[in-house]
Amino acid sequence: MAPPARYCVPGERLCSTEEATAGSGTYTRHGFIFSSLAGCLEKRSEDSGLPVVSVVRDAESQLLPDVGAVVTCKVCSINSRFAKVHILYVGSTPLKSTFRGTIRREDIRATEKDKVEVYKSFRPGDIVLAKVISLGDAQSNYLLSTAENELGVVVARSEAGVQMVPISWCEMQCPRTHTKDFRKVARVQPQFLQT
C-alpha cells in the first residue's frame, strides 16, 4: 500500500530551501518553500543535489501555451497576410478552452519568406503543428510559427471531403480524386506515426 498522501493547501509552509528545491505548484519566500496549490505533496529525490518538492493535483493541470511549446491547432480563417488558428492541444494535453493564435505570413516557412502564399500553405479546417514564438502584446493573440521541417499541416481534407496524403513538403494528394493541393506539410517524426 502506498504511504498515506499528505495533502496541503495554498500557503502552507512545506520546508526550508536548504532541505529541498521548489518544484511545480510551490513558491519560495523568506527562505522557505510554500505550497501554491490544494493538492498532494510529492517529494522526488534527485541524484544531483537536493530533493525536489512539488504539489500535484490529480485533475488535469491547466496548461497555458508557453513560449517555445509545440502546439496543435486548427486553422479557422486565412488572409493574405496571416492565418488565424484555434489552439487545441499543448504538447499532448488537450486544453479545456481554446485559445486563439496567429501565424504570420513570414513565419510559415524558414526559406523564401517573401514568396510565401498563405492560400498555398494552409486552408481553413487544417490541423497544424506549430510552435509558440510569442505571447503577443496587448492587441494580438499568441504568435505561432511553422518555420521548421517538423511543423506544418498534419491533417487536411480535400474538397471531396477525404483526408489527403502528403507527397512532398509542399503538396498533398487526395486519394479519391487524385488532385494535388498545396500545403506546407509537416515531416512528422516516425515514432509519432501510427501505421
Add this chain to the structure above:
Amino acid sequence: MPLDHRRLRGPEESQPPELWAAGTGGVPEKEEEEDAAPQDPCALRPLFARAGLLSQAEGSAYVELGGGTKVLCAAWGPREAAEPGAAAAVGGGRLLCEFYRAPFAGRGARRRPGSAAERDAEREAAAALREALEPAVRLARYPRARLAVSALLLQDGGSALAAAISAAALALADAGVEMYDLVVGCALCRSPGPAAAWMLQPGEPEERRAVARLTVALLPALNQVSAVLGGGQGSPPDDWAQALRLGLDGCHRLYPVLRQSLLRASRRRDAAAAAATTTTA
C-alpha cells in the same frame, strides 16, 4: 339543531397562543431588548465551509455562518481573456469577480431586488471582492488568461461580504488556481453610542443600526492583510487600530476551519478519481 358533519367543531373557549409560546423571544420585536444582554464582542459565529460541491464549475465553495448568512461561490480556471485590455500590458492574468444577491436573501430588504441601487451595491461588493482576492492569486502564472469568480448570497444574516471573501478564496483554491495563500474575511461593526465597543461578525439587526462597519481580509499563513473595506464615523484612530486587531484575530481563528474543509475536499476528489479509474480499468 341537526349536527353539521362537514364542519370541524373547535373548542368552545379560545386562548391567545402567546401564553404557551416559549419564554425566550424568537419574535422580531424583541430585538431591541438584546442590547440589555450584550453579546461577547469577541465571540465568533459558528462557521460551516465545504468546498467542491458544484459539478458544473471547476471549483466551488459554500460558507455558512451560524445565524443565517449563506454564500455559494464558484470559480473557473484560466480561459482566454476576452478583450486583452490594460492588464495584458502588465503581463499577468485578470481576475473577474461577480457578486449576486438572491432576491430572497434579505429579511426586510433595504433595497428592492432588481433596482439600480441593488445593482450598484452588487457592483461595489464585486469590486471589494476583487480587491481582497487579487493579492492572493498568482496572476503572473496565467499570462493573457482570465479567472472568473462568482459569488451568490443566498441569505443575508450579517457579515455577508466577509463570508463571500472566504468562500471565493476556497473556490479558487478548489479550482486548482495557483495562489499564495487562502484569504479569510471577517466583519466588524460598532453600534451607536458613546462607549460602544467593536463587535465581531455582527448579525443583520446590528449591522443595520451600526454607525461604523469594517470588513478585513487576511492572508493567514503569510500574515498579510489584503483588504480593509468599509468605514464609519466618529472614532479616534486608536479605536480603528484596535478594531483592525480584533478583526485580524478573528481571521486567524477562522482559518483552521477553512483549511480543514479544503483538505477534505481534496481527499474527496482524489477518492472519487481513484474510484472512477478502478471502475473503468
